[in-house]
Amino acid sequence: MAWELDSDRPIYLQLVERIQMQIIAGYYPPGGKLPSVREMALNVAVNPNTMQKAYVELERVGLIVTNRTNGRTVTEDEELLTGIRKKMASEETEYFIRKLKELGFSNEDIENLIHEVIEGEGKDE
Amino acid sequence: MSELIELTNLCKSYDSRFLAVNNVNLKLPKGKIIGLLGPNGSGKTTLIKMLTGVLQPTSGEILIDGKPVGVESKAKVAYLPDRTYLSGGETIRQIIDFFKDFYADFSVERAEAMLQTLNIDLDKKVRTLSKGTKEKVQLILVMSRQADLYVLDEPIAGVDPAARDYILRTILDNYNPEATVLISTHLISDIEQVLDEVIFMRYGQLVLYTAVDNIREKYGKSVDAYFREVFSC
Numbered sequence: 001m002a003w004e005l006d007s008d009r010p011i012y013l014q015l016v017e018r019i020q021m022q023i024i025a026g027y028y029p030p031g032g033k034l035p036s037v038r039e040m041a042l043n044v045a046v047n048p049n050t051m052q053k054a055y056v057e058l059e060r061v062g063l064i065v066t067n068r069t070n071g072r073t074v075t076e077d078e079e080l081l082t083g084i085r086k087k088m089a090s091e092e093t094e095y096f097i098r099k100l101k102e103l104g105f106s107n108e109d110i111e112n113l114i115h116e117v118i119e120g121e122g123k124d125e
Numbered sequence: 126m127s128e129l130i131e132l133t134n135l136c137k138s139y140d141s142r143f144l145a146v147n148n149v150n151l152k153l154p155k156g157k158i159i160g161l162l163g164p165n166g167s168g169k170t171t172l173i174k175m176l177t178g179v180l181q182p183t184s185g186e187i188l189i190d191g192k193p194v195g196v197e198s199k200a201k202v203a204y205l206p207d208r209t210y211l212s213g214g215e216t217i218r219q220i221i222d223f224f225k226d227f228y229a230d231f232s233v234e235r236a237e238a239m240l241q242t243l244n245i246d247l248d249k250k251v252r253t254l255s256k257g258t259k260e261k262v263q264l265i266l267v268m269s270r271q272a273d274l275y276v277l278d279e280p281i282a283g284v285d286p287a288a289r290d291y292i293l294r295t296i297l298d299n300y301n302p303e304a305t306v307l308i309s310t311h312l313i314s315d316i317e318q319v320l321d322e323v324i325f326m327r328y329g330q331l332v333l334y335t336a337v338d339n340i341r342e343k344y345g346k347s348v349d350a351y352f353r354e355v356f357s358c
Contacts (some may be wrong), residue, residue, distance in 0.1 A: 005318060010338040042297055045290070047158055050338070065247030076222045 003044040011046060015054035018044075023063055023074050024085050034064060034072045129155045129274060129305050130176065134172075137171050137329075143269035145171040147329035148185070155273075156302045158319055160348070161309040164325035164356050169309040170207055172326070173278050176307075177204040190273060200229065203272035207279050207309075209259055213252030217245065217262060228270050236269035239295060243288070247339040257284045264292055268299050281315060293319050314349040323348055325355060 005014050009052040022028055035043065055072065058064040062080055066072050075081065100110050130153040137146040146168045153159060161169050174180040175187060178194045189198040211220060217240065224231045241246060242244055251259065260283045267275065275296075281289045289312075296306060297319055310316060315338065325333040332355065340351050 007314070007317070008341065008345050008348065010341045011318060042294065045294065045297065045318060047321055048297065048300060048302075049157065049321050053338075093189055 003046075005046075012050050012057065014049060015044070015046065016057050019054065019058060020063060020084065021088075024081065024088060028074045030074050030078065030081060031076045032074050033070070034074065036071065095115040127155055128152045129190060130307075131186075131188040131191075133186040135172075135175065135187060136183045137168075137175060137180065138183050144183075144207060144329050144348065146175070146182075149329075149331050151324070151331060152166065153307070155305055157321040158296070158300065158306045160307070160313065160316060160320045160323040161307055161326070162313060162323055162348075162352060164330075167326040168329040169326055170278055171308070171329075173204075173276050173309060176274075176275055177202055180208075193266060197199075201272040201273040203228075203267045203275045205264055205267040205275075205277040205280055211251045211259065214250060216246045216248050216250050220251070220262075220266065221247070224269070225267055230271040232269050232271065235299075239265045239269070257288065259277075260284055261288060261292070264295070268289055268295055271301075273304055275304065277306065277308045279310055280308060280330060281310060281312055289315055313352055314347065317348050320348070325352070327356065 003018060005011055008118050019028075019034075028034055034040070037055055038048055040055075041048040044051075054122050055064060059066060059072075060082075062077065062085070063075055065075050084111075097110060100113070105113070130151070132149050132151045135149040135151075136144055138144045149168075149172065161172070163169050171180065175182050176189070176194065178199055187194050189202065192198055215223075221233060221236055224236070225233055237247070240262070243265075245258060245262060251262070254262065260280070264277070264280050267277070277296075281292055284292065284346075293316060296308075300306070308316060308320075320337050322334065322336050323340070324331065337348055340346065341350050343347055344351055346354070
């Protein structure tokens, strides 16, 4: 299935983010095999050279490991995965807080709101 | 990076007052999918016709894989012209036979497999096909060659969006890291995702030759949006 990509940012960066998300979310588990550049490019309907560039970037940060015999696999370095997961979560949280501050919420309001929403979720189930 | 196409001071004039292609210098590498973009009358088709040996340059030089355009280069260049050249009375099967005889690098299996995916009947005469189906057949014939250079002049203009996706997939699927695909089109946003690089032309001149992601990085815009800005009327 073709991925919906933003039209105003470099394509390879968006591929990096998507694949990183899939790895963190466990769609590609630690030590699991990744599709070849070509397969992946065809799957999401992008140019293989662009996908290659994304893979190289993911290799550079250590999320992907290339084995000469076994193709590319997801890293088994749990520490690295946890670190990236935490970093992504922080970024999302910072974004969320910034948005709420734009709406005029104070830190205290935000804390209260988070508690309210979390408790509300519990009740629904 | 080895060059596949080298254009030096390339000019073409159809009459003495006007240059359709005006002093173009360009080197294109192997293994890239390149968009040739420009408004109507900017010289895209003229450039393509010179690359494929249909037109002779007025001046300047074209080298393909180090050799001038001729019998040798044509054996390695697969060309989809901007209008149909298939004669109406033949069936698709007969045309496939013709292509097989004509081009050493033509794969009958590949052509038949693609035609089958698109549910196109091989025993139909070309005359009985719709405009869009004719375009699909022609593109399949071109992409079934194992060429070094594919030159596609407006390959997706006349087909529906679903078939457009299939065609782009076909281009990606048959993509070989040694071959370059040069695609001229107005439908930039449809093909942007599969392009490595773009060439912008205007008034027969080369305006820009760069990587797609460079445009996005530098201007924070899609190639389509940037094109509209550069060529705004």
